[in-house]
Amino acid sequence: MAKAVESSGELGTTSPRPLMRDLKAVGKKFMHVLYPRKSNTLLRDWDLWGPLILCVTLALMLQRSSVDSEQDGGPQFAEVFVIIWFGAVTITVNSKLLGGNISFFQSLCVLGYCILPLTVAMLVCRLVLLAEQGPINFMVRLFVVIVMFAWSIVASTAFLADSQPPNRKALAIYPVFLFYFVISWMILTFTPQ
Amino acid sequence: MAAVDDLQFEEFGNVTTTPAENPDATTINIEGPDESPMHQPGPPRGSGGEEDDELLGNEDSDKTELLAGQKKSSPFWTFEYYQTFFDVDTYQVFDRIKGSLLPIPGKNFVRLYIRSNPDLYGPFWICATLVFAIAISGNLSNFLIHLGERTYHYVPEFRKVSIAATIIYAYAWLVPLALWGFLVWRNSKVMNIVSYSFLEIVCVYGYSLFVYIPTAVLWIIPQKAVRWILVMIALGISGSVLAMTFWPAVREDNRRVALATIVAIVLLHTLLSVGCLFSFMCFGVCLSWTWHLLQESSGRADGMAPPSGICKVSH
Numbered sequence: 081m082a083k084a085v086e087s088s089g090e091l092g093t094t095s096p097r098p099l100m101r102d103l104k105a106v107g108k109k110f111m112h113v114l115y116p117r118k119s120n121t122l123l124r125d126w127d128l129w130g131p132l133i134l135c136v137t138l139a140l141m142l143q144r145s146s147v148d149s150e151q152d153g154g155p156q157f158a159e160v161f162v163i164i165w166f167g168a169v170t171i172t173v174n175s176k177l178l179g180g181n182i183s184f185f186q187s188l189c190v191l192g193y194c195i196l197p198l199t200v201a202m203l204v205c206r207l208v209l210l211a212e213q214g215p216i217n218f219m220v221r222l223f224v225v226i227v228m229f230a231w232s233i234v235a236s237t238a239f240l241a242d243s244q245p246p247n248r249k250a251l252a253i254y255p256v257f258l259f260y261f262v263i264s265w266m267i268l269t270f271t272p273q
Numbered sequence: 274m275a276a277v278d279d280l281q282f283e284e285f286g287n288v289t290t291t292p293a294e295n296p297d298a299t300t301i302n303i304e305g306p307d308e309s310p311m312h313q314p315g316p317p318r319g320s321g322g323e324e325d326d327e328l329l330g331n332e333d334s335d336k337t338e339l340l341a342g343q344k345k346s347s348p349f350w351t352f353e354y355y356q357t358f359f360d361v362d363t364y365q366v367f368d369r370i371k372g373s374l375l376p377i378p379g380k381n382f383v384r385l386y387i388r389s390n391p392d393l394y395g396p397f398w399i400c401a402t403l404v405f406a407i408a409i410s411g412n413l414s415n416f417l418i419h420l421g422e423r424t425y426h427y428v429p430e431f432r433k434v435s436i437a438a439t440i441i442y443a444y445a446w447l448v449p450l451a452l453w454g455f456l457v458w459r460n461s462k463v464m465n466i467v468s469y470s471f472l473e474i475v476c477v478y479g480y481s482l483f484v485y486i487p488t489a490v491l492w493i494i495p496q497k498a499v500r501w502i503l504v505m506i507a508l509g510i511s512g513s514v515l516a517m518t519f520w521p522a523v524r525e526d527n528r529r530v531a532l533a534t535i536v537a538i539v540l541l542h543t544l545l546s547v548g549c550l551f552s553f554m555c556f557g558v559c560l561s562w563t564w565h566l567l568q569e570s571s572g573r574a575d576g577m578a579p580p581s582g583i584c585k586v587s588h
Contacts, residue, residue, distance in 0.1 A: 177359040247362040248361075251394060265405075
């Protein structure tokens with residue numbers, strides 16, 4: 081999965097930088113998530129760099145600015161990080177217990193990559209929050225979050241649904257719905273201090 | 274000859290027999306007047322697809338019921354062992370949820386829906402959904418109450434989730450454990466016809482919590498009377514599911530013990546729902562007040578007095 085930044089190929093020649101290749105693979109998977117159709121690129125060449133980048137970005141943007149706010153505020157960086165990874169692991173274990181034939185890391189890869197629309201929603205929300213606060217502000221953010229939430233669900237279903245036994249698809253998809261719903265809720269209720 | 278037939282009749286391990294041939298030997302754990310038709314003596318049936326599936330499915334569970342009253346065939350450190358707890362289809366989960374919402378007097382939830390195939394999918398995900406439903410709608414209702422106040426600063430109240438999760442998961446696992454232990458102890462003293470395994474009790478408790486999910490969502494309505502009515506209805510439904518499930522398990526016992534058990538089950542359930550409602554309505558205020566009490570007692574005087582009036586709910 082991860083290769084050294086520079087490696088010497090055979091007979092002393094330096095091969096072209098594999099870092100670019102990895103970045104291109106990550107970018108290609110981003111495109112697959114943004115335009116979901118039934119393909120198994122995400123499943124075949126899975127990697128966890130994309131999910132890591134997305135998770136760190138989202139957690140950085142969601143953390144509350146003051147460490148000891150007097151009222152119970154939003155989540156800390158570590159809390160968001162733990163929720164995302166713990167949630168993804170729980171969903172993966174659940175789908176494997178139900179009899180799905182997807183490997184552990186493939187499932188983590190798909191779930192992580194499908195957070196991309198919600199990360200975009202978070203960026204848009206932060207930009208919208210720079211403007212004046214009010215009901216219109218909230219409506220715009222609500223609309224963006226709902227659209228991106230639906231996008232995430234559609235994308236992950238397109239990749240994950242085929243690996244489940246046919247009479248248990250709904251049982252495997254529901255936790256994914258709950259997972260993205262909770263993340264969307266955290267994004268929607270984010271307020272800057 | 275009759276002797277040879279008897280011998281063949283009892284070789285369960287080698288000969289594949291349909292339940293129609295040996296009707297009486299299969300029912301050990303659960304008995305009752307309204308047994309499913311396949312357990313009654315009668316001509317062997319060559320019936321349609323659905324009934325065949327049911328026959329085959331129950332044949333396996335009947336066989337293993339004889340062995341140990343349990344379905345586990347793999348050792349507990351393998352993955353397959355845990356897969357047996359998730360051996361449910363979508364329609365089965367929906368049926369069980371429907372059964373928990375519509376308690377019919379006389380119909381036992383365990384016997385009707387679970388049928389020795391207890392699953393952990395329902396209890397786990399119903400509890401997870403309930404945790405988030407309570408946290409999110411509590412947050413929303415707080416927001417709606419203070420809507421329009423200039424001085425109110427919205428906070429997402431993230432701590433609610435972890436505390437709600439602890440309480441609900443503890444209830445869904447520890448109370449069935451205690452109840453199962455109690456029933457096993459009483460079973461050793463008084464022979465009960467009906468006895469439940471630990472997983473079946475966890476299953477009943479998990480599915481009985483489902484009715485609280487729409488209740489929690491409807492709690493957003495800021496009227497106190499509406500909230501109390503909703504709690505009463507939810508308590509009535511889930512309490513009756515629990516009572517009707519466990520009454521057959523204790524009715525053989527001493528009258529007082531049986532009644533005390535049922536009352537204790539319903540009381541704990543009431544405690545959970547009323548406790549959730551109160552914490553829901555007053556959580557943010559109570560938490561910050563407790564926090565400041567702790568701060569002041571530890572010597573750090575922040576100068577924050579506890580707010581006057583613990584719960585602020587519009588009537």
